[in-house]
Amino acid sequence: MSFPNPRHDHGRCVSGALKTAENKSRALGLRFTKTRRKVLEILWQSHSPLGAYDILDRLQEDGRRPAPMVVYRALDFLMEAGLAHRLSSRNAFIGCSAPDDHHEAQFLICDQCGSAAEVEARPIAKAVEETAASAGFRVQHRVVEITGICPNCQN
């Protein structure tokens, strides 16, 4: 919901996210395969967005690095399933922190530590709706990515 304290128990973030993903996939009849799980786990290893090729680097287990397609396909799955998001302004990806409702998120991205927070910002969504409406525009997707300095980096 916002920037996590640097000393939080991050292991629980990861295990919680994986557990939720598993449940959601089962509920929707989707196949949460080994690669997909591994990619989501890598995404959750930090609260910073990761580039596809960074994920690739961390994906090699037995010294053999898979082809880019592998990771892009897994990311496509995760995004379709509402388990991850893409940050256009960074060409990077991050695990969704509210996968229960299928949504389009807004992000705050720290230029200093690189971490990103997915925010529930009803007022932003509302303002966007109204602006669009007054231009006679029918909204399909929203990209809202704010960069700056996070609370943890302001000291």
Add this chain to the structure above:
Amino acid sequence: MSFPNPRHDHGRCVSGALKTAENKSRALGLRFTKTRRKVLEILWQSHSPLGAYDILDRLQEDGRRPAPMVVYRALDFLMEAGLAHRLSSRNAFIGCSAPDDHHEAQFLICDQCGSAAEVEARPIAKAVEETAASAGFRVQHRVVEITGICPNCQN
């Protein structure tokens, strides 16, 4: 300010934009060189964002296509000068329609005809500010890009 009527006098958009750019450059002591002018003119040839390589294609005059650097450098200049914007969600560029005040714009982008409108959306900016403030986040840049169907394409 919003989506132009398809039958508007687009020649005036182009000549106005070039004239304004010239004035602004002179006022700021910047050099509005031939390449920079040409790139801005190409950007303004439509109200749709253009990829850097599309611009390159249109830049070849005597059959010789310049190297990508040429166009990226011109775009960097135009963006620094507040004469053009980059649309992250499309990897594309568009002429700024309000170059007088130096701002960060929000965009409505039509998925059907590809045209984009720069909107002055104070409420969006305000909502972003407030959301960030309540998360203790200090805002530096905003990316707000909304896709959907423009009024001209809704029939």
Add this chain to the structure above:
DNA sequence: CACCAAAGTGTTATGATATAACAAAACATA
């Protein structure tokens, strides 16, 4: 004018991000 420093351009090379296409394997289910 002759000089110089700063800004801009041309060019080659390379880095970074993303997708196309097709064969092989795994899976679901009947």
Add this chain to the structure above:
DNA sequence: TATGTTTTGTTATATCATAACACTTTGGTG
């Protein structure tokens, strides 16, 4: 097990962007 569907592996290629360096233009200074 037979069958069609989904997922994976792999090779190749498309698309977007920057590094580095030599050369040219520009605008000021003596």
